[in-house]
Amino acid sequence: MIVIDQLSKIFKTNEHELKAVDDLSLSIEKGEIFGVIGYSGAGKSTFIRLINRLEEPTSGTVEIEGQNITGLARHDLRVKRQEIGMIFQHFNLLWSRTVEENIAFPLEIAGTSKANIKVRVQELIDLVGLTGKEKNYPSQLSGGQKQRVGIARALANKPKVLLCDEATSALDPETTDSILALLVDINEKLGLTIILITHEMHVIQKICHNVAVMEAGRIVEQGNVLEVFTHPKKPVTKKFVEQVMGKPNDELTDDLLIEHISDGHVLKLTFVKETANQAIISEVAKHYDVDINIIQGNIKQTQEGAYGSLYLQMTGDLSAVEQAMQFIRSTSVDVEVIAHG
Numbered sequence: 001m002i003v004i005d006q007l008s009k010i011f012k013t014n015e016h017e018l019k020a021v022d023d024l025s026l027s028i029e030k031g032e033i034f035g036v037i038g039y040s041g042a043g044k045s046t047f048i049r050l051i052n053r054l055e056e057p058t059s060g061t062v063e064i065e066g067q068n069i070t071g072l073a074r075h076d077l078r079v080k081r082q083e084i085g086m087i088f089q090h091f092n093l094l095w096s097r098t099v100e101e102n103i104a105f106p107l108e109i110a111g112t113s114k115a116n117i118k119v120r121v122q123e124l125i126d127l128v129g130l131t132g133k134e135k136n137y138p139s140q141l142s143g144g145q146k147q148r149v150g151i152a153r154a155l156a157n158k159p160k161v162l163l164c165d166e167a168t169s170a171l172d173p174e175t176t177d178s179i180l181a182l183l184v185d186i187n188e189k190l191g192l193t194i195i196l197i198t199h200e201m202h203v204i205q206k207i208c209h210n211v212a213v214m215e216a217g218r219i220v221e222q223g224n225v226l227e228v229f230t231h232p233k234k235p236v237t238k239k240f241v242e243q244v245m246g247k248p249n250d251e252l253t254d255d256l257l258i259e260h261i262s263d264g265h266v267l268k269l270t271f272v273k274e275t276a277n278q279a280i281i282s283e284v285a286k287h288y289d290v291d292i293n294i295i296q297g298n299i300k301q302t303q304e305g306a307y308g309s310l311y312l313q314m315t316g317d318l319s320a321v322e323q324a325m326q327f328i329r330s331t332s333v334d335v336e337v338i339a340h341g
């Protein structure tokens with residue numbers, strides 16, 4: 001468990017002071033993937049660098065599994081840092097070293113024997129899917145492969161925590177997905193706690209269990225990813241949710257609506273968690289004397305289950321339509337009648 005208490009970082013320039021991180025408190029459970037999202041300048045990079053003291057806090061504490069990182073002397077901090085791996089947006093690889101030499105680097109620093117380094121490096125190369133690339137130089141790798149080297153290197157000393165500083169921001173969408181899948185895989189396989197910062201909500205949606213939204217150095221909203229997606233409170237959070245879900249008004253245009261209300265009912269079904277599957281629709285079609293036409297759907301998968309909405313047109317006898325709606329509601333899916341012809 002990681003406990004961050006009243007953490008602040010003030011940058012002083014000649015003319016003024018800037019509070020990049022402002023009295024920030026957070027608890028992160030062991031084994032979870034915790035995301036921090038915010039726009040540029042919100043203080044995310046400063047925050048994540050305070051966790052391993054790449055940046056020294058002005059005040060406040062960071063505790064990892066009961067040990068206060070902020071109180072450690074330099075030498076003890078160097079040892080403790082082996083428990084905290086980090087990956088970066090631009091990979092930060094050593095360009096004159098091969099893949100295996102890059103991954104071996106933190107093991108050499110930690111004083112691991114040559115024989116053990118050899119075994120561990122091969123293990124890591126296999127884990128991140130780089131088998132066969134051992135002798136390649138970073139310049140011979142794609143962006144996704146470079147980040148895989150970064151991940152292997154960060155895991156070399158078997159850390160308890162992995163910090164990810166915009167780890168997929170330099171990658172194309174497909175490569176991003178494969179790196180996110182790798183992070184989920186190592187989170188599950190190794191029970192590793194992952195803290196990531198990003199400005200992209202789909203990264204949060206795809207892999208995080210919990211999320212904190214940062215603005216002007218502060219956490220303005222936080223919680224379980226599904227809860228934040230379904231009930232965003234602050235304007236900044238709503239904007240981030242729109243990155244993935246679109247604006248609520250974009251979901252169904254008036255034209256589409258008019259096109260479909262001439263006959264039957266237009267229903268909006270809201271799915272939260274594991275109920276979000278098409279089985280309900282086929283159940284309704286099978287057991288009730290109604291016809292169903294799916295107009296539009298926007299359902300996303302998260303680590304906590306799927307959520308989203310589905311618009312459909314239902315035609316039939318009024319009592320059959322009502323019974324069908326009642327059945328859908330009994331499954332915990334919310335039903336709203338938004339138009340009827």
Ligand SMILES: Nc1ncnc2c1ncn2[C@@H]1O[C@H](COP(=O)(O)OP(=O)(O)OP(=O)(O)O)[C@@H](O)[C@H]1O
Pocket residue numbers: 011012018019020038039040041042043044045046047
């Ligand atoms: N070394 C520094 N000296 C002075 N000001 C700094 C320093 N590092 C960051 N800042 C300022 O602190 C604020 C937060 O920056 P930070 O990089 O943490 O934000 P961010 O959310 O990570 O944004 P980005 O994604 O653009 O890096 C910004 O106003 C930035 O200009």
